[in-house]
Amino acid sequence: MNRKVYTGVDMLRPLFLRRLFKGYFAWIITIVKFQDYWLSNRKVPKRMKLSKVIDIVNPIFVDNFMELEVRNLAYDSRVVSKDTLFFALKGSRLDGHKFIQDAIGKGANSCIVEEDVAISEVPLIKVRNARESLADISSYFYGFPSNNITVVGITGTNGKTTSSFLIKHILSVAGKKVGLIGTMGSLIGSREIDLPNTTPESLWLQKIIREMVDENIKECIMEVSSHGIKTGRIKNIDFDIGVLTNVTRDHLNFHKTFDDYLSTKISFFSGLKKNGVAVINIDDNNSDKFLNSISADCITYGIEKQADVKGTIEKINSNGINATVDYKGKQYRIFSPLRGRYNIYNILAGFSVAKLLNVDDNDIIEGIKTFNGVEGRGESIENSSGIDCVIDYAHTPDALLNLLKSERELVSGRLICVFGAGGNRDRGKRPEMGYVASRFCDIVIVTSDNPRDEEPMDIINDILDGIDEREKVFVEEDRKKAIGMAVNMAKKGDAIVIAGKGHEKYQEIKGKRFPFSDRKVVEFLLRTKGKDES
Secondary structure, eight states: OOOOOOOTTGGGSHHHHHHHHHHHHHHHHHHHHHHHHHHHHSOOOOOEEHHHHHHHHOOSEEESOOOOEEOEEESSGGGOOTTEEEEOOBOSSOBGGGGHHHHHHTTEEEEEESSOOOOOSSOEEEOSOHHHHHHHHHHHHTTOGGGGSEEEEEESSSSHHHHHHHHHHHHHHTTOOEEEEETTEEEETTEEEOOSSSSOOHHHHHHHHHHHHHTTOOEEEEEOOHHHHHTTTTTTOOEEEEEEOOOOSOOHHHHSSHHHHHHHHHHHGGGEEEEEEEEEETTSTTHHHHHHHOOSEEEEEESSSOOSEEEEEEEEETTEEEEEEEETTEEEEEEEOOOSTTHHHHHHHHHHHHHHTTOOHHHHHHHHHHOOOBTTBSEEEOOSSSOEEEEEOOOSHHHHHHHHHHHHHHOSSOEEEEEOOOTTSOTTHHHHHHHHHHHHOSEEEEOOSOOBTSOHHHHHHHHHTTOSOGGGEEEOSSHHHHHHHHHHHOOTTOEEEEESOTTOOEEEETTEEEEOOHHHHHHHHHHHHHHHHO
């Protein structure tokens, strides 16, 4: 085999130097690529020394310290196993400090607390904010997974769920395996995981995102609630894109004032990555406050004001929406089977995010065209009675307004609405919802939603305070009977809107959840009505 032997003179020649440096840099690039691949695909060991925990949380003090290994994290004593670090979180109803002994009995080897606790069996780490410590430890424990996946966060009062599922669908049409976290639970590809909240505790979030990364998912779409922002559940999650749908009155039982609710939503956008992008609904009444407060790059969408992504509705009926979208000097003709004028904003939000993620134009148009919506969100219930029946999650004045206003445009006969309001929530929105329903509907049936710890009739009376035209109003505390009233009253050409619970499969009364589905109830009643009329 002939091999070139370089002399000292040869080594000074430009050709040799070019080859030498070319080979050197090729090796460097290979090493860097392998390191990136390893970091993004390695299985995180998910264990840590207690001394590392202490370094991260910066405690007030530590009692009973001993070096040990943490192999699990938990804030619910029911899921504690051997070698668990237990976080005593304070909630609105329960205090985790009361369950420390139970956690220790099940294998917890250490605890993070906010209060002084007389326990000597395990190390106690006292901190100022246990929930913040949970976020810090969870992100470390699972290897800061959001660094290795594109995270799209969607916040706003209404439209989060539909927008997030639409974006997921568009990306799926483009051939991507996508993760999703939100009100309807979590999807890791096609695998479903039930979640306790729209934005669950940080431990859940970090664990789920870690699983997404381990399964080689490249995009995660996440609904971000004001509770999740305010309580720090999303701390240490790096968002590449943040989307604002809209901001109207909601959750004032938690935030106390609208200004606090608004500022909480605005603060979400400060958590975007260095090169992150904010996608803002410019038609929202508060859009200027967001645009003036956000330091990240912004793109806007809307149908009324000038926007980067400008939509124009060409035609709207019960079959869907035909529209034109203008973006960077190019026009896109789209069709969506989603019903209701308000859904154009969800479509534009989905379009905007898809463009930012460099999805092919044909895949975007096809994704919008083939997205049939989300269970319990403007969901049309088929029947043989000629009655247009829609189930929706609308539980705020603005959501109910948009829903009923859109249905008013589409119905040829009477509009009948069945709705209530949730207990242990903002009382101030109840009369506003009553006013909205009476303004747009021919018949209003006020009933129970999830009364929780309140008396159902107390909630109903709050709603009635906003209604002047009482002659069109019926009251039925039992939600199943209320839906039955609507079905019995409805004639061919009429429309029934059942609002408030949407996809929920339960009704919460006095601390217990009883099986209940608006969809199953109305499907049965409409089917029975159809048989009676045939």
